[in-house]
Amino acid sequence: MKRLFALICVILGIAAAADARASEAIADQYPASALYAKPVEVIPHVWSAIGATAPPTYENWGHNNNLSFIVTGDGVIVVNGGGAYLLAKALHDEIKRITPQPVKLVINENGQGHAMLGNSYWAEQKVPILAHQDAAKEFAARGAQILASAQRVLKERAEGTRIVGPTETFTDKRVIEMGAFRIEVLHLGPAHSPGDTQVWLPKQSLVIAGDIAFHERMPPLFDDTDSKGWIATWDGPFEALKATYVIPGHGHPTNMAQVRRYTRDYLVYLRGKIREHLEGGGDLKGAYYVDQSPYAHLDTFKQLATRNAGRVFVQMEFE
Numbered sequence: 001m002k003r004l005f006a007l008i009c010v011i012l013g014i015a016a017a018a019d020a021r022a023s024e025a026i027a028d029q030y031p032a033s034a035l036y037a038k039p040v041e042v043i044p045h046v047w048s049a050i051g052a053t054a055p056p057t058y059e060n061w062g063h064n065n066n067l068s069f070i071v072t073g074d075g076v077i078v079v080n081g082g083g084a085y086l087l088a089k090a091l092h093d094e095i096k097r098i099t100p101q102p103v104k105l106v107i108n109e110n111g112q113g114h115a116m117l118g119n120s121y122w123a124e125q126k127v128p129i130l131a132h133q134d135a136a137k138e139f140a141a142r143g144a145q146i147l148a149s150a151q152r153v154l155k156e157r158a159e160g161t162r163i164v165g166p167t168e169t170f171t172d173k174r175v176i177e178m179g180a181f182r183i184e185v186l187h188l189g190p191a192h193s194p195g196d197t198q199v200w201l202p203k204q205s206l207v208i209a210g211d212i213a214f215h216e217r218m219p220p221l222f223d224d225t226d227s228k229g230w231i232a233t234w235d236g237p238f239e240a241l242k243a244t245y246v247i248p249g250h251g252h253p254t255n256m257a258q259v260r261r262y263t264r265d266y267l268v269y270l271r272g273k274i275r276e277h278l279e280g281g282g283d284l285k286g287a288y289y290v291d292q293s294p295y296a297h298l299d300t301f302k303q304l305a306t307r308n309a310g311r312v313f314v315q316m317e318f319e
């Protein structure tokens with residue numbers, strides 16, 4: 001009996017913790033929906049369905065990033081197409097429960113699968129889709145590969161998902177006035193991947209940061225990630241926004257101090273470690289294992305830490 005009680009406490013404890021913080025160990029927080037979690041209202045009229053802080057899986061339907069939307073008073077703006085057709089549809093179902101206002105625009109935060117694969121659903125609804133021109137180029141070049149990998153992971157849950165790029169692109173900035181909101185769609189500079197996009201709400205002092213900002217999971221570095229440029233973009237125009245609220249690309253809504261600590265400071269830390277390694281005559285093989293233990297508690301550490309170190313080594317070798 002006592003054991004049963006303890007077991008129930010453990011189960012309830014896990015359920016309670018699920019809302020409070022991210023954990024890649026929790027497979028799904030919203031079993032009734034394709035979404036990993038039910039959308040929450042972060043500040044008035046700005047909502048986000050917080051994705052798993054894990055890689056895309058069959059269980060999370062590929063919902064491993066944040067799918068946000070702004071109920072402007074004169075229509076809804078969605079930030080991110082989502083990683084699959086059915087995921088975008090599930091988000092739309094939630095939006096329809098919250099407001100009768102129609103979705104008037106979808107913004108893709110970059111050219112990756114979790115930003116663009118769900119465009120196939122939104123295009124079918126005849127909703128315009130906006131992305132940075134470099135993100136559009138990236139998706140056009142890599143879309144087939146991105147779709148194939150999503151289909152491998154999601155199996156029948158990838159149904160309906162096709163390669164559909166944005167219907168419009170921007171270069172530096174696009175300002176949208178809609179309802180009570182001024183929405184600035186920004187590309188502040190090089191960061192995590194080509195065409196990184198930040199959605200800035202100056203009146204609310206909230207930034208839907210996209211993949212420039214992480215805190216609960218490890219930031220990923222790709223072959224085309226410019227780690228030096230990412231820090232410069234951060235220290236310059238990103239900090240200059242002086243955002244009070246941050247909805248990062250992945251993980252719960254937070255503030256600048258927290259994403260600075262786990263993204264900007266991580267990049268500076270990792271580059272410092274690789275610099276030491278290079279100065280000591282170290283090679284690529286050794287670079288994978290530089291000490292990253294201060295970040296070992298972050299989700300996806302196991303998948304990303306050594307890979308990140310290798311990529312920074314390759315970049316810094318010729319800096």
Ligand SMILES: [Zn+2]
Pocket residue numbers: 065112114211249250
């Ligand atoms: Zn992402």
